[in-house]
Amino acid sequence: MEARVSLVTLGVRDLARARRFYEALGWTTRAGAEDEVAFFQAGGMVLALWDRAKLAEDTGVPDGGGWGGITLAHNVRSPREVDAVLARAEAAGATLARRGGETFWGGYAGVFVDPEGHPWEVAHNPFWTLDAAGRVTLPD
Amino acid sequence: MEARVSLVTLGVRDLARARRFYEALGWTTRAGAEDEVAFFQAGGMVLALWDRAKLAEDTGVPDGGGWGGITLAHNVRSPREVDAVLARAEAAGATLARRGGETFWGGYAGVFVDPEGHPWEVAHNPFWTLDAAGRVTLPD
Numbered sequence: 033m034e035a036r037v038s039l040v041t042l043g044v045r046d047l048a049r050a051r052r053f054y055e056a057l058g059w060t061t062r063a064g065a066e067d068e069v070a071f072f073q074a075g076g077m078v079l080a081l082w083d084r085a086k087l088a089e090d091t092g093v094p095d096g097g098g099w100g101g102i103t104l105a106h107n108v109r110s111p112r113e114v115d116a117v118l119a120r121a122e123a124a125g126a127t128l129a130r131r132g133g134e135t136f137w138g139g140y141a142g143v144f145v146d147p148e149g150h151p152w153e154v155a156h157n158p159f160w161t162l163d164a165a166g167r168v169t170l171p172d
Numbered sequence: 173m174e175a176r177v178s179l180v181t182l183g184v185r186d187l188a189r190a191r192r193f194y195e196a197l198g199w200t201t202r203a204g205a206e207d208e209v210a211f212f213q214a215g216g217m218v219l220a221l222w223d224r225a226k227l228a229e230d231t232g233v234p235d236g237g238g239w240g241g242i243t244l245a246h247n248v249r250s251p252r253e254v255d256a257v258l259a260r261a262e263a264a265g266a267t268l269a270r271r272g273g274e275t276f277w278g279g280y281a282g283v284f285v286d287p288e289g290h291p292w293e294v295a296h297n298p299f300w301t302l303d304a305a306g307r308v309t310l311p312d
Binding site for chain 1: 173174175176177178179180181182183184197198199200202211212213214215216217218219224227228230231232233234235236237238239240241242243244245246247257260261269270283285288289290291293295300302303305306307308309310
């Protein structure tokens, strides 16, 4: 198995609202109001929004109902950009679980929670390389 | 906000077991037994394993305890490769939530659940491009 993630599907209860939220962040989808799923090209992978009950059934797992132990992160190039992304997310309808601030691991980060309860850490990690395309590389 | 995911952190209760599972799948980490987190380079992003209670606290969310509405997917180049990855995951300690088979959307896929309860769909999607590096591109 190659070490990569092709697709992250976020289960949602209100697809139109979730789609509008990610579009307001600047993400692009070809999905319209008639589509049952919204795919967003996200670098070399895809982020999908799909009905949470259908996703649970398709995945073959019972839904715990809340957060399930997965946090996504979006790394940026400066602490200032962390604050800018958090502000944009809040303006688009996210709640801030943690405002931007210095972290115990020596970076600067905050957390927003999307309208469906999925959290994103927005982080500046000075120890990880972020290339022009946004790809992250671990240090040697 | 650029459309990309930098890091997916999976909350785990038994880090050593989870690390061994992903290593058995062929993933590589520099983390050893003394480390509190294991990072795996996964294409242009990173997969991390970290204590689930600490992740919940750091994220600022209550833990629902089960699955939380996120399913990861790993796309491969053929139906046969789907079955091979599922078999390898099962041998490494995963449970199969869905055996490989044809899907309603015209592909071939199955689902394994890692030892910590995080599901992965393993899929061959004939409509999406998978390049040599494993990057997925949505159709135009």
